[in-house]
Amino acid sequence: MSPRTPRHRRSRKALALGLPLAVTAAGALTYGLFGAGTQPKASAATASVPAWATATADGFASVDALGQKGTYGGRGGQIVTVKTLADLEKYATASEPYIIVVAAAITMDPVGKEIKVQSNKTIIGSGTSGQIVGGGFFLGQGVHNVIIRNLTIRDAYQGEWNDKEHDYDGIQMDGAHHVWIDHNDIRHMADGLIDSRKDTTYLTVSWNKLSQENKAFGIGWTDNVTADLTLHHNWIRETEQRNPSTDNVAHAHLYNNFLEDVAGTDIKSSYGNYSRGKTNMLLENSYFQGMNNPVIRDSTATLVQRGNLFSGTSGRNESGGTGASWDPKSYYGYTLDKAADVPALLKSGAGPRSSLGTSANSTKAATTLTVAQDGSGQYRTVQAAVDAVPANNPSRVVIAVKPGTYRETVKVPANKPHVTVQGTGGSRKDTVIVYNNAAGTKKPDGSGTYGTGGSATVAVEADDFQARNLSIANDFDEGAHQDIAQQAVALRTSADKVFLDGVIVSGDQDTLLLDTAAKEKLGRVYMTNSYVVGNVDFIFGRATAVIDRSVITLKKRWDGTSAGFVTAPSTAANRKGILITDSTVNGGVSDRSFYLGRPWHAGGDASLDPQTTVRNTTLSAAIKSTPWTDMSGFSWKDDRFAEYKNTGAGAGAASGDRPQLTDAQAAQQEVADWLGDWTPAAS
Incomplete structure (x- = not known):
């Protein structure tokens, strides 16, 4: 290229990434290049962790607030598999983070028992085998960063339809925050399927089946109007009330849910979505089938409807109110499905998935190649490790580079996808790949000069490339070489799905060239937690x-x-x-x-x-x-x-x-x- 010629801090979807816990916990960057704190080592083992173990929430659970940066559960903690009540309770109530895989039907004893889950936990069913029978989970005041996924929670029912005696919920939250409830089948409990109470906030409930219950989902039990929550892609069927009932919620975002009252059964809906108290609810692209009073609100509440569809419904269908308008996209990103597609989408996609919580969903363990200048690794240069990657490699290869300054150029060719180059030092400044070619530098073979693209210290032409925890630099001395073209690229990418995380890219002119393989080809690059200098x-x-x-x-x-x-x-x-x-x-x-x-x-x-x-x-x-x-x-x-x-x-x-x-x-x-x-x- 020619040189001469608010209350909430939003967490974007692309931040909902599967990063190691230590990296996430490090928090925001300390601005100023060399004032940045050290970055925790990311071990090669991270590469073989199943995708479901690094999943993060969307919706309000993804928002950075109350000292918590999104919701990622026990990510980074030990993965344990449990088949007994004793083991489930042991790990769920521990103080340290865990990813707890439930691989059997676990019966609660006594009936109605609710395990008191502590912070920083993921509890996930193994395929469709993870079940909690006769009880559920309780998240108390201040408990945060909890994921409950892919479980069947069922059958605490005690024979009394409107049960006032037995408070046996599937999941109850009293004053918790940053919770993600996803892809569960919760049914036939004694009181309610889900209760979100006492200012529980930053909650996302997604892709669940809620059924066979008098009270599906109650929200509120507070005079405060502070809670923020997202409900999307839930299939609520054969439930009478609280579908949900939403009381005194500051921001309630409900979208792409399917509420179904099946004709000819004993369970009749009394109402669907209910905006109560001073709730400010936005209801989008949901589908209501056969529901009585599908959408209702109190005179004190606000309810805005957009794009919903109603089939065979009757009774109240309301909107309005005086609350301030708000846009969920000022808090998080999301994409709406068409309301007409929602029933089929949820019938096939809601509830536990066989691919979650199982080794079948795990990617093949990554091959790790080590680089060290002192000979303690398999290779002394980064390029030698890249050369050792087989052509058209089908799975991830991690090139783990020990601390040092590697004065070399590196090229990852297009036929070597799925490569990660990762510094293993305590800081991104510990591992440096640097060279000093410029556009006007003559090639050693006498075939001309490098040109701008050819001057790159690191050139990435392979899709699905990742770099993390290192520095890439071009230290071409402009002052000493005013007689040649000055463009001097540190990093050039011409590939799709390039992920740059925790890196420093530094130079002067034309430092970071983000290109595509051809004009007509897509080339996406995502850089985060990084520095660019030029x-x-x-x-x-x-x-x-x-x-x-x-x-x-x-x-x-x-x-x-x-x-x-x-x-x-x-x-x-x-x-x-x-x-x-x-x-x-x-x-x-x-x-x-x-x-x-x-x-x-x-x-x-x-x-x-x-x-x-x-x-x-x-x-x-x-x-x-x-x-x-x-x-x-x-x-x-x-x-x-x-x-x-x-x-x-x-x-x-x-x-x-x-x-x-x-x-x-x-x-x-x-x-x-x-x-x-x-x-x-x-x-």
């Missing part, structure tokens, strides 16, 4: 790329001056470009000296439609008040450049020179919109 067009290319929760550090030029451009996208038409979100842009440069970006029409290609969106990001005073500029005769105003809710001294109000997304536009420019059907996960 000055001129130092994040550039035609990839569909997300830089999330990271630090972009602006660097002075070789002569001590401050001037540069953060991004130079060359996005193909009808594709997403570069998205920078929930990050920080800073650095020791002069105020108002850097642009956020300019449009790179590579080769003068007028068909390109470059895009950069910078949103929810802290901008230092280094950013110009008119943050976009033209390039090589192409006006930035003809392409796609925008901001949304940025903060800091470098942020500014909307103007003709500083376009801002509307809320509606921003809802279509989320991490999930960029990544599509790919959810990056550590492997």
